[in-house]
Amino acid sequence: MIKNYFTPNTIEEAVSLKETYGDRAKYLSGGTELNLRINKEKYETFIDLRNVNSREIKVLESGSMEIGAGVTFQDLVSNENVPYQLKRAAQYMDSRNVRNIATIGGNIGSGRTMGDLLPTLLVLEAKVKIGESEKLITVEDYIHGRCDGLIEKIIINGSDLEKSYGSRAHMRTSNDISIIGAAVTFEERDGKLHRVKIALGGVDKKVIRLREVEGSLEGKTPTKEEIVNLIKENINPLGDVRGSKEFKTHMAAELVAESFGIN
Ligand SMILES: Cc1cc2nc3c(=O)[nH]c(=O)nc-3n(C[C@H](O)[C@H](O)[C@H](O)COP(=O)(O)OP(=O)(O)OC[C@H]3O[C@@H](n4cnc5c(N)ncnc54)[C@H](O)[C@@H]3O)c2cc1C
Structure with missing residues (x-):
């Protein structure tokens, strides 16, 4: 029960x-996640960030x-200043009603494996500025529990936004939360992949980067089959009511291959 509300x-x-x-x-930001869990978890105090949270979107001179x-x-x-990568990821949340309230800070703060912005933020190597300190930490470290500070803003380097990007998500119906979410960034030179980043949601407790697969693809021109096999060898999702282990493994591998534009 909530006893204090600030x-x-x-x-x-x-x-x-x-x-x-x-x-x-x-x-508490939009409350779309917290209000779902209010009866299950033992919170006593809400610190409502409505007067603190910034809705500013800035493009710096550096890009x-x-x-x-x-x-x-x-x-x-x-917002026209938002890069297409984040627009695409935000659109995986189909309900306009929820989109109107749910915040990027809340998506990172809840850190759920099906958080639709998270695979994209991980491959863009986004960082968060924490209210308690001047230091930046990566969104990846934040969601993996290496910090639970107040998220003030999210920072993405221009050079990461210039890389090629793809993402896919699979949900039961367009109104459902994603079962699997995939995002990739890469550079392509002479038909070969470089500086590959791959992130997957729905295959582990948190959204994860697949660093071994990224390393294996460096300098390669992989076929779809090679990508699919590499992904399958490097994930171990749990089967649950949302999908069997086999289904999630299959979908994750296909969605990563599609994110690279390889069908
Ligand atoms: C009907 C429905 C549909 C949904 N569909 C989707 C979907 O399609 N895709 C998806 O990704 N999610 C979905 N969600 C989940 C939820 O909407 C998102 O995770 C959303 O981004 C949470 O943002 P919020 O502002 O509402 O967070 P809140 O509920 O306010 O907070 C969520 C968590 O983040 C923490 N938090 C909030 N702000 C900060 C901050 N500034 N600093 C530190 N911690 C903070 C809170 O303490 C809490 O732990 C859905 C939820 C509902 C109810």
Whole structure:
């Protein structure tokens, strides 16, 4: 049961409230995830970030992007400054009603394996600026639990946005949350792949990078079969109500190959 509800006006105030109330306090942005779990988990304090979360989307002179944690999925879809990679990832969330409220900060903060923005943020090597510090940490480290600080903004380097990009997601119906999400970035020179990054959601507890596969593809011109086999050898999803282990393995391998544009 929620016993305390705060609406701080500054990041410092929000961070200090979190320090005071500890693990039973949760930052609240759109609430689309938290309100689902409110009866299952033992939160006592909500720290509502409505006066703190930035919805600013900035393109810096270097070509890098800064995206406030309070930017919604719909902002990503509609704002002309948002790169196509993030627009595409945001559109995997089909419901406009949820897109209007759900934030990028909340997608990273919940860190769920089916978070639709996460595979794309991982292959773009996006970083988060944490309210408590001047240091940047990668979205990958954040979702793998190496930090649970207040997400202030997300930063993506211009050079990562210039790479070739592809992504795919599979859901039961367009209104459902993804079962498998895949994203890749790469450079292509002389018909060969370079600087490959691959991220998959739905095949592990968190969204993961497939670094061994990335290394194996460096300097290669792989066939679809080679990509599919490499992916299958390097993932071990759990079967559950959303799909058997075999189904998820098959879908993940196909979606990665398709993300490279190889059908
Ligand atoms: C009907 C429905 C459909 C959905 N469909 C999809 C879908 O298609 N794809 C998808 O990816 N998700 C989906 N979701 C899940 C959810 O909408 C997303 O994960 C969303 O991005 C959460 O954002 P939020 O702002 O609502 O987060 P909240 O619910 O406010 O918070 C989620 C988590 O992030 C933490 N958090 C929030 N903001 C911050 C911050 N600034 N700093 C640190 N931690 C923070 C919170 O403490 C909490 O742990 C769906 C949810 C619902 C209810």
